[in-house]
Amino acid sequence: MIIPPIGGLGGGLPVNPAEALAHGGQPGAAGAAGTAEPAGFGGELTEAISSLEQTQNSASSASQALATGTTSDPASAVVTVQDAQLAMELASQLRNKATEAVQSVFNTQV
Numbered sequence: 001m002i003i004p005p006i007g008g009l010g011g012g013l014p015v016n017p018a019e020a021l022a023h024g025g026q027p028g029a030a031g032a033a034g035t036a037e038p039a040g041f042g043g044e045l046t047e048a049i050s051s052l053e054q055t056q057n058s059a060s061s062a063s064q065a066l067a068t069g070t071t072s073d074p075a076s077a078v079v080t081v082q083d084a085q086l087a088m089e090l091a092s093q094l095r096n097k098a099t100e101a102v103q104s105v106f107n108t109q110v
Contacts (some may be wrong), residue, residue, distance in 0.1 A: 052091055059084030 062080040065071040 055084045055087045
């Protein structure tokens with residue numbers, strides 16, 4: 001059984017160890033053969049930031065079309081802008097939680 005990716009963050013992860021070994025023991029290796037998947041955490045982070053940037057760009061063009069009156073569906077433009085806002089809020093909260101976690105690790109007394 002493969003766990004589907006969440007929010008476009010890479011390929012699914014194998015649930016049992018046998019599937020993990022069958023896919024080379026690499027998380028994300030369970031994806032389709034021949035596809036170029038990012039390597040490791042850095043690649044996944046780069047992909048997520050690129051996706052966020054695309055969302056922001058589409059929201060910008062949708063809001064511009066809404067302001068100039070060139071859009072045929074104002075509701076979809078508003079939904080696009082709201083999606084971009086929620087994606088940015090999520091990214092901000094993830095950044096804040098990661099920062100708190102790193103500070104907690106650095107403040108741990110050994």
